[in-house]
Amino acid sequence: MGNIRLIARLDIKGPNLIKGIRLEGLRKLGDPNWFAKKYYEQGIDEIIYMDIVASLYERSNLVNIVRKTTQDVFIPITVGGGIRSVEDAKEILRAGADKLAVNTASIKRPELIREISEKFGSQCMVLSIEAKRTGERKWEAYCDNGREKTGIDVIEWAREGCRLGAGEILLTSVDREGTRKGFDCDLVREVSTRVPIPVIASGGMGRGTDFVEVVRTGHADAVAVASVFHYGDMTVPGLRREAADQGIKVRNVEA
Amino acid sequence: MKIPRVTVIDYGMGNLLSVCRALEHCGAEVLVTASPLVLDGAECLVLPGVGAFADGMMGLSSGGFLGPIRKYSRTRRPFLGICLGMQMMLEASEEFGVHEGLGLIPGNVVAIPPTGMDGKPHKIPHIGWNDLLPPTPETDWKETILAGITPGTEVYFVHSFSVVPATLEHRLANSDYDGRVISAAVKCGNLYGCQFHPEKSGEAGLRILKNFLLL
Secondary structure, three states, X not given: OOOOEEEEEEEEEOOEEEEEEOOEEEEEEEOHHHHHHXXXXXXXXXXXXXXXXXXXXXXXXXXXHHXXXXXXXXXXXXXXXXXXXXXXXXXXXXXXXXXXXXXXXXXXXXXXXXXXXXXXXXXXXXXXEEEEEEEOOEEEEEEOOOOEEEEEEHHHHHHHHHHHOOOEEEEEEOOOOOOOOOOOHXXXXXXXXXXXXXXXXXXXXXXXXXXXXXXXXXXXXXEEEOHHHHOOOOOHHHHHHHHHHOOOOOOOOOO | OOOOEEEEEOOOOOOOHHHHHHHHHOOOEEEXXXXXXXXXXXXXXXXXXXXXXXXXXXXXXXXXXXXXXXXXXXXXXXXXXXXXXXXXXXOEEOOXXXXXXXOOOOEXXXXXXXXXXXXXXXXXXXXXXXXXXXXXXXOOOOOOOOOOOOOOOEEEEEEOEEEEEOOHHHEEEEEEEOOEXXXXXXXXXXXXXXXXXXXXXXXXXXHHHHHHXXX
């Protein structure tokens, strides 16, 4: 296993960084560019911007945020929210994004995954899955930022996404998102061990031990962190040190 | 100080913006071109690219770049291929059938084995930060694009195929993916290739690009 990637996830609404609990009750936290720059300087491995409203009207905000960030942040940037077509994807890539995270539109039209991966390469195509537990080892995929049921089984969908050309999966537990109660490790394991592509675990990070657990028992290839970074309860070097102390291989950044 | 002028080839493969931004950040004046005529006067050349090998070669070919790139490479002026750009510098790739490359550096492009050396499956693509390691104890990074980089420094990779130079002397840096040797950087005179993305590898990556501009 290579280094486990540490990713800062920044949810965006209009021009603001926001954060909720289970994708609801959103609070404004400030300028997303400021946060992204801070995490870059602290040695984060990647950044994810997720526009949680992503109406066409708001799109210009997202594009501006991405364009500004990529001027002085030289690590991979994934952007999601409202990407419905190859044209939308192109606009986001032109602003400087490296990868696109797609959820809702690909559930409505799975071929979008193939179109994006064929046009821009599968390394660009991150399948974003919002998963809600429905039973013992069963999860349903949600869309529209955790608001809409789809009736689709998460594991089946992950495998199908892979087949269509996704290069990575961003797997968010709607149940754990923003709760700081730890990751849904069963979910991460069930998906990660069934697909050949890397899986990013998202939703639930509260303490360093949560990170260790989702890597050890969930077999996560990368971990997305939001609240504990945004609210300053944890720093990137702090989490990195804790993970390394527990024997998890992470990038060795000299601060 | 003289401002380095870099020509970046636009042949329709992927995102040139990040590469250009990073080069500009390093103090370069960047010219993005889809015209092969420009290569005659280029002082310093970058061939970026992500995507499939055959599409990349097709893009270079239909843009009329094959001859001019080969000609440029004989001038001994600095030339950097990044990711797919590096892979195309070799002779051939086995990605979706066998496809001929630019043939500037002897060797081939092969798929990363789907298992580590321990026989356990590992994730493909190889995505993430991995160490730059000297291929032999004698490897010296002085006066190369890796000047001043400490062995073990991590840089960002995303790829499913990997180059295998025919001779050890063209290997500048390796990386290790579960025991599988990944050729991370190659050098053949003033021709350089990076499998990793220096434009996405934080401060270490910027240092490597700065070194390239100073060649």
